[in-house]
Amino acid sequence: MRLPRVKPEHAPYRLGDGTIRLGGALYPIASEITDDDGWAWTALTLMDGTRTQEEIAARLRAAFPDLSQEEAEDVVATLVASGHVEEAAPGPCAELSEHEKERYSRSRDYFRWVDLSPRDHGWEPQVRIKAARVLVLGLGGTGSHAAWALTAAGVGRLHLVDPDVVELSNLNRQLLYTEADLGRPKADVALDRLRRVNSGVRITVARTAVDGPGELARLVRGFDVLALCADRPRELGGIQSWANEVCGRAGMPWVSGGYNGPLVSVGVFGPGGPCFACVRAGIPPRPGADYAWPGVTGASAGLSGQLVAHDVLALVTGLLPTPPGYFHGVTLLDPDGHVYARHPARPDCAICS
DSSP states (O other): OSEEEEEEGEEEEEESOOOOOEETTTTTOOEOOOOOSSSSHHHHHOBBSOOOOOHHHHHHHEEEEOHHHHHHHHHHHHHTTSSEEESOOOOOTSOOOHHHHHHOOOOHHHHHHHSOOOOOSSOHHHHHHHHEEEEEEEHHHHHHHHHHHHHHHHHHHHEEOOOOOOOGGGTTOOTTTOOOGGGGHHHHHHHHHHHHHHTTTTEEEEOOOSSSSSHHHHHHHTOEOOOOOOOOOOTTTSSSHHHHHHHHHHHHOOOEEETTTEEEEEEETTTTTTOOOHHHHHOOTTTTTOHHHHOOOOHHHHHHHHHHHHHHHHHHHHSSSSSEEEEEETTTTTOEEEEEOOOOOOTTTTTTT
């Protein structure tokens, strides 16, 4: 990194005991630094994008004469490698046009905040999104929101699969459809709407019902991630189990989202973590909990679909906060109802052990 600069979202804040919090007083992002000698604070204040690493190390030594050259360089290098620092004069990004850079500028700001890997120009996550190939299975309450969000985000290749037509009862939550679309295939309507959202995304559709793991295996071929937003068949051994088997054998990450009344949950699975069946086996039944399908609002469906899209983007950018193999979500009737479940792989599991 030639001219390091602390990211504005990670502006350092110094506590009374000298501890440095990167992310400011109100929004700690990822790191606290114990800085008894003041070396890190001085180096961070020098990282304003006007000095090279060598110049910062030299000024640090001037401020602390007892600090060796090697120690000063190590302080600077450690802070640069932390991910809280960016290049003030980034190099070019040939993979994106100027039009795309303007379109996704706010996405770049978001990834600059959450991405703790040192980057050459900061567009690397968006470039990965542009190269991604995502299959969205199901265009109902969850899938319509997920498909819209992935299209808006600039996923390079999106294939949408749904066999159903638009019904009046869909319109309380499925944002891609209007009253004028009643009776039309959801896939066709979604294609028309989403192409108008983002002409830079290659979108294809299929009016296909998935009737078993063989059909699902055919559909996922050639894609990087599966967004499973379909809910039929729901019973044990149904479509989630098919996805677990098919994606597990293919080494493909997948995200499954849905809602049961006020419970909105999403599962993230893939190489490097326990599979759906193992995590699900570790979740005990909840006596007295009655999250009866099919109650849903536009808000609960939207949360489900947006969380699916968020996790798909985290997978394709490599910015997943934890390894795959967990459920997460919210219980909307409980202000403390954050959902998170992760359980280890079973020793006898044929998919992930």
